[in-house]
Every structure is written in structure tokens, then in C-alpha cells.
Amino acid sequence: MLSKKTKYAFHALTYLAExxxxxxxxxxxxxxxxxxxxxxxxxxxxxxxxxxxxGSKKGKGGGYYLIKKPEEITLAKIIRLLNGPxxxxxxVSLNYYEKCSDCPDEATCNMHIIMCQxxxxxxxxxxxxxxxxxxxSNN
Numbered sequence: 504m505l506s507k508k509t510k511y512a513f514h515a516l517t518y519l520a521e522x523x524x525x526x527x528x529x530x531x532x533x534x535x536x537x538x539x540x541x542x543x544x545x546x547x548x549x550x551x552x553x554x555x556x557x558g559s560k561k562g563k564g565g566g567y568y569l570i571k572k573p574e575e576i577t578l579a580k581i582i583r584l585l586n587g588p589x590x591x592x593x594x595v596s597l598n599y600y601e602k603c604s605d606c607p608d609e610a611t612c613n614m615h616i617i618m619c620q621x622x623x624x625x626x627x628x629x630x631x632x633x634x635x636x637x638x639x640s641n642n
Contacts, residue, residue, distance in 0.1 A: 509586040511539050512547050516581070517637050519557070520573040527559065527566035547585070554584050573635035582629060589629065590622040597622070 514537040522528055530548060534541045548567050551557045558570045569576075582589055583598060593601035594609055595618045602609075609615045 505582065506586050508543075508547055509582060511537070511544060512551060512581055512585050513578075513634075513637060514539065515544060515547060516551070516556075516569070516573075516576070516634050519567060519569050520634050520638050523569060527564060527568045529566040532566070550585065551581075554580075556581075556584075573638060574633050576634040577630055578632045578634075578637075579626065579629040581634075589625055590618065592618045595619045595622050597626075 515533050518533050518536055519528055530541060530545055533539070533548075534544045537544075548557060548559075552559055552567070556569070556571060556576060557567050559565070559567050579589060588596040588599040590596035590599070592603070592615070593599060594603040594606065594615055603612075603615075606612045606615065
């Protein structure tokens with residue numbers, strides 16, 4: 504499942520994408536519009552800034568803005584950044600792999616084989632869908 508943090512990140516990012524023409528957007532505006540705690544949102548936006556997805560300006564006309572185009576920000580990148588692995592088991596994760604302590608042979612483990620298929624199908628979607636897809640109707 505996606506964490507609340509990840510879902511809120513998607514809400515904030517879609518708001519920023521839909522309001523790109525306004526320039527930098529204040530945290531309070533996003534928080535009010537998307538009904539997200541200001542403090543929680545502040546932490547999320549800082550993580551996205553550190554990851555090079557957002558930029559920020561201080562002072563008058565300040566706030567957060569997208570550094571990249573919405574079509575360049577994959578859902579997988581955001582999920583991994585804020586939610587962690589996309590795979591359901593550590594032994595099938597591409598970026599966070601860990602060998603299972605209770606499995607003698609991954610090559611013959613049916614759970615491993617099935618979870619690899621689940622991972623691959625999930626990645627086929629989230630690696631090819633972007634923030635732009637979230638703001639465009641009829642995906």
C-alpha cells in the first residue's frame with residue numbers, strides 16, 4: 504500500500520503541476536487546497552526538494568515549484584523516494600534486495616517466482632506513468 508506520505512506527495516505534486524503558470528506556490532496554499540497538515544506537507548516537500556524534483560524560493564513570490572516537467576517525473580521515482588521498495592518481498596526488490604532467510608533456493612521458490620511477476624507488472628505501470636498522467640483525464 505502507498506503510505507499517506509506518498510499519497511500526499513502525489514496530491515501536492517499534481518497541484519504544483521496544475522498551477523505551474525503561477526510560479527512558486529506557498530505550502531499553505533497547497534495544504535489548504537488538498538487538506539494536508541502544513542507541518543507534514545512541509546517535510547514531504549523538503550524531501551522532494553532534496554531529491555531534485557522541486558525547487559523553492561524565499562521571500563515575496565516564494566514557495567515551491569517543479570524543477571522537472573510533469574512528464575519527466577515517474578510515479579515509480581516518487582514511490583521509491585517516499586514509500587520505499589515497490590516489490591512486496593525484499594528478495595524480489597530491484598533496488599532494495601535482501602536474501603530471504605527462510606528460503607533455501609530463490610530459483611525454485613514459487614513465492615519468489617510469483618512475486619517477481621507481481622513486481623514486473625507493477626513496474627510496467629509505475630515506471631511508464633508520470634505526474635503528467637495524474638493530471639490528465641482518461642489515462
